[in-house]
Amino acid sequence: MSSEAVADPQPVAAGSRRRDRRPEQTVRKVLDAGVAELRRSSFGGLTMRAVAARAGVSPASAYTYFPSKSALVAAVYLQLLRAAPVHTDVNQTTRTRVTTTLREMALVVADEPELTAACGAALMADDPAVTPVREQIAAEVITRIRAALGPGWPPAVSATLLMTFAGALMTARFLSFDQIAGQLDDAVVLVLGEPDRDG
Structure with a gap:
Protein backbone atom coordinates (compact mmCIF):
# COMPACT_ATOMS: atom_id res chain seq x y z
CA MET A 1 0.00 0.00 0.00
CA SER A 2 1.47 3.30 -1.04
CA SER A 3 1.74 6.09 1.46
CA GLU A 4 2.34 8.77 -1.17
CA ALA A 5 -0.13 11.62 -1.21
CA VAL A 6 -1.79 12.21 -4.55
CA ALA A 7 -0.02 15.10 -6.22
CA ASP A 8 -1.91 18.17 -7.32
CA PRO A 9 -0.66 18.63 -10.92
CA GLN A 10 -2.32 21.97 -11.56
CA PRO A 11 -0.30 25.13 -10.94
CA VAL A 12 -1.96 27.70 -8.74
CA ALA A 13 -3.01 30.74 -10.75
CA ALA A 14 -2.65 34.16 -9.23
CA GLY A 15 -5.59 34.88 -6.96
CA SER A 16 -6.89 31.29 -7.11
CA ARG A 17 -7.16 28.99 -4.11
CA ARG A 18 -5.41 25.65 -3.94
CA ARG A 19 -7.70 22.80 -2.98
CA ASP A 20 -7.35 22.02 0.72
CA ARG A 21 -5.58 18.66 0.84
CA ARG A 22 -5.62 18.33 4.61
CA PRO A 23 -8.65 15.99 4.66
CA GLU A 24 -7.04 13.75 2.03
CA GLN A 25 -3.77 13.65 3.99
CA THR A 26 -5.61 12.96 7.24
CA VAL A 27 -7.54 10.08 5.66
CA ARG A 28 -4.32 8.56 4.33
CA LYS A 29 -2.57 8.93 7.71
CA VAL A 30 -5.49 7.27 9.52
CA LEU A 31 -5.64 4.41 6.98
CA ASP A 32 -1.90 3.81 7.27
CA ALA A 33 -2.13 3.94 11.06
CA GLY A 34 -5.01 1.46 10.97
CA VAL A 35 -2.89 -1.02 9.01
CA ALA A 36 0.05 -0.54 11.40
CA GLU A 37 -2.20 -1.10 14.44
CA LEU A 38 -3.70 -4.26 12.92
CA ARG A 39 -0.23 -5.63 12.25
CA ARG A 40 0.58 -5.40 15.97
CA SER A 41 -2.85 -6.23 17.37
CA SER A 42 -6.10 -7.76 16.12
CA PHE A 43 -9.47 -6.52 14.97
CA GLY A 44 -10.88 -7.17 18.44
CA GLY A 45 -8.08 -5.17 20.05
CA LEU A 46 -8.17 -2.31 17.56
CA THR A 47 -9.41 1.03 18.88
CA MET A 48 -9.95 4.24 16.98
CA ARG A 49 -8.21 6.10 19.81
CA ALA A 50 -5.01 4.07 19.25
CA VAL A 51 -5.26 4.56 15.48
CA ALA A 52 -5.71 8.31 15.91
CA ALA A 53 -2.72 8.50 18.26
CA ARG A 54 -0.53 6.62 15.78
CA ALA A 55 -1.74 8.86 12.96
CA GLY A 56 -1.04 11.99 14.98
CA VAL A 57 -4.60 13.26 14.76
CA SER A 58 -7.33 13.73 17.33
CA PRO A 59 -9.84 10.90 17.85
CA ALA A 60 -12.58 13.34 16.76
CA SER A 61 -10.74 13.91 13.49
CA ALA A 62 -10.37 10.15 12.88
CA TYR A 63 -14.06 9.60 13.62
CA THR A 64 -14.96 12.36 11.16
CA TYR A 65 -13.75 10.18 8.29
CA PHE A 66 -14.29 6.72 9.78
CA PRO A 67 -17.30 6.51 12.13
CA SER A 68 -16.24 3.06 13.39
CA LYS A 69 -13.31 0.71 13.34
CA SER A 70 -15.25 -1.56 10.97
CA ALA A 71 -15.60 1.31 8.51
CA LEU A 72 -11.87 2.03 8.84
CA VAL A 73 -10.84 -1.57 8.19
CA ALA A 74 -13.26 -1.88 5.26
CA ALA A 75 -11.69 1.29 3.81
CA VAL A 76 -8.23 -0.24 4.29
CA TYR A 77 -9.33 -3.24 2.25
Missing part, protein backbone atom coordinates in the same frame (compact mmCIF):
# COMPACT_ATOMS: atom_id res chain seq x y z
CA LEU A 78 -10.78 -0.99 -0.47
CA GLN A 79 -7.51 0.93 -0.70
CA LEU A 80 -5.49 -2.30 -0.97
CA LEU A 81 -7.90 -3.67 -3.57
CA ARG A 82 -7.62 -0.55 -5.72
CA ALA A 83 -3.84 -0.97 -5.75
CA ALA A 84 -4.05 -4.54 -7.12
CA PRO A 85 -3.23 -5.14 -10.81
CA VAL A 86 -5.98 -5.21 -13.44
CA HIS A 87 -5.82 -8.00 -16.05
CA THR A 88 -7.11 -7.18 -19.51
CA ASP A 89 -4.42 -8.75 -21.76
CA VAL A 90 -6.31 -9.80 -24.89
CA ASN A 91 -3.58 -12.34 -25.66
CA GLN A 92 -4.72 -14.35 -22.65
CA THR A 93 -7.87 -16.44 -22.62
CA THR A 94 -10.93 -15.12 -20.82
CA ARG A 95 -10.58 -17.88 -18.25
CA THR A 96 -6.95 -16.96 -17.56
CA ARG A 97 -7.77 -13.27 -17.19
CA VAL A 98 -10.71 -13.91 -14.86
CA THR A 99 -8.84 -16.51 -12.78
CA THR A 100 -5.84 -14.20 -12.43
CA THR A 101 -8.09 -11.27 -11.50
CA LEU A 102 -9.89 -13.22 -8.77
CA ARG A 103 -6.61 -14.62 -7.44
CA GLU A 104 -4.99 -11.17 -7.33
CA MET A 105 -7.94 -9.70 -5.44
CA ALA A 106 -7.92 -12.60 -2.99
CA LEU A 107 -4.16 -12.22 -2.52
CA VAL A 108 -4.51 -8.59 -1.39
CA VAL A 109 -4.44 -9.59 2.29
CA ALA A 110 -3.47 -13.26 2.02
CA ASP A 111 0.02 -12.79 3.43
CA GLU A 112 -1.20 -10.98 6.54
CA PRO A 113 -3.48 -13.12 8.73
CA GLU A 114 -4.35 -10.19 11.00
CA LEU A 115 -5.51 -8.09 8.06
CA THR A 116 -7.35 -11.04 6.53
CA ALA A 117 -9.28 -11.68 9.73
CA ALA A 118 -9.93 -7.98 10.32
CA CYS A 119 -11.20 -7.37 6.79
CA GLY A 120 -13.53 -10.35 6.97
CA ALA A 121 -14.90 -9.22 10.33
CA ALA A 122 -15.28 -5.61 9.22
CA LEU A 123 -17.04 -6.45 5.97
CA MET A 124 -19.49 -8.74 7.78
CA ALA A 125 -20.18 -6.20 10.53
CA ASP A 126 -23.76 -5.09 11.09
CA ASP A 127 -22.64 -1.46 10.90
CA PRO A 128 -24.36 1.18 8.76
CA ALA A 129 -21.02 2.99 8.36
CA VAL A 130 -19.64 -0.06 6.50
CA THR A 131 -22.46 -0.19 3.94
CA PRO A 132 -21.14 2.55 1.60
CA VAL A 133 -17.63 1.06 1.72
CA ARG A 134 -19.02 -2.42 0.96
CA GLU A 135 -20.81 -0.91 -2.04
CA GLN A 136 -17.57 0.69 -3.26
CA ILE A 137 -15.75 -2.63 -2.85
CA ALA A 138 -18.45 -4.45 -4.80
CA ALA A 139 -18.27 -1.82 -7.55
CA GLU A 140 -14.48 -2.16 -7.73
CA VAL A 141 -14.67 -5.96 -7.86
CA ILE A 142 -17.37 -5.99 -10.53
CA THR A 143 -15.45 -3.46 -12.64
CA ARG A 144 -12.36 -5.66 -12.50
CA ILE A 145 -14.33 -8.81 -13.30
CA ARG A 146 -16.03 -7.16 -16.30
CA ALA A 147 -12.68 -5.86 -17.57
CA ALA A 148 -11.24 -9.38 -17.31
CA LEU A 149 -14.26 -10.95 -19.02
CA GLY A 150 -14.28 -8.53 -21.92
CA PRO A 151 -17.38 -7.76 -24.00
CA GLY A 152 -20.27 -10.07 -24.75
CA TRP A 153 -20.86 -11.73 -21.39
CA PRO A 154 -24.29 -11.40 -19.74
CA PRO A 155 -24.48 -9.44 -16.47
CA ALA A 156 -25.40 -12.62 -14.59
CA VAL A 157 -21.91 -14.01 -15.22
CA SER A 158 -20.13 -11.06 -13.61
CA ALA A 159 -22.70 -11.01 -10.79
CA THR A 160 -22.08 -14.71 -10.10
CA LEU A 161 -18.32 -14.19 -10.10
CA LEU A 162 -18.76 -11.27 -7.70
CA MET A 163 -20.71 -13.50 -5.31
CA THR A 164 -18.06 -16.21 -5.69
CA PHE A 165 -15.31 -13.74 -4.81
CA ALA A 166 -17.28 -12.39 -1.84
CA GLY A 167 -17.63 -15.93 -0.53
CA ALA A 168 -13.89 -16.51 -0.95
CA LEU A 169 -13.15 -13.33 0.98
CA MET A 170 -15.35 -14.45 3.85
CA THR A 171 -13.67 -17.88 4.07
CA ALA A 172 -10.12 -16.48 3.93
CA ARG A 173 -9.89 -16.72 7.73
CA PHE A 174 -10.44 -20.47 7.63
CA LEU A 175 -8.73 -21.70 4.44
CA SER A 176 -5.22 -21.36 3.05
CA PHE A 177 -4.65 -19.16 0.03
CA ASP A 178 -3.90 -22.29 -2.05
CA GLN A 179 -7.27 -23.76 -1.09
CA ILE A 180 -9.07 -20.52 -1.91
CA ALA A 181 -7.22 -20.14 -5.21
CA GLY A 182 -8.10 -23.71 -6.20
CA GLN A 183 -11.75 -23.19 -5.39
CA LEU A 184 -11.81 -19.89 -7.30
CA ASP A 185 -10.24 -21.62 -10.31
CA ASP A 186 -12.89 -24.36 -10.17
CA ALA A 187 -15.66 -21.77 -9.85
CA VAL A 188 -14.42 -19.87 -12.91
CA VAL A 189 -14.51 -23.06 -14.98
CA LEU A 190 -18.05 -23.79 -13.79
CA VAL A 191 -19.32 -20.26 -14.40
CA LEU A 192 -17.64 -19.67 -17.76
CA GLY A 193 -18.33 -23.18 -18.99
CA GLU A 194 -16.38 -25.51 -21.27
CA PRO A 195 -14.61 -25.03 -23.59
CA ASP A 196 -12.86 -21.71 -22.95
CA ARG A 197 -14.62 -19.18 -25.19
CA ASP A 198 -11.26 -17.88 -26.46
CA GLY A 199 -10.15 -21.13 -27.84
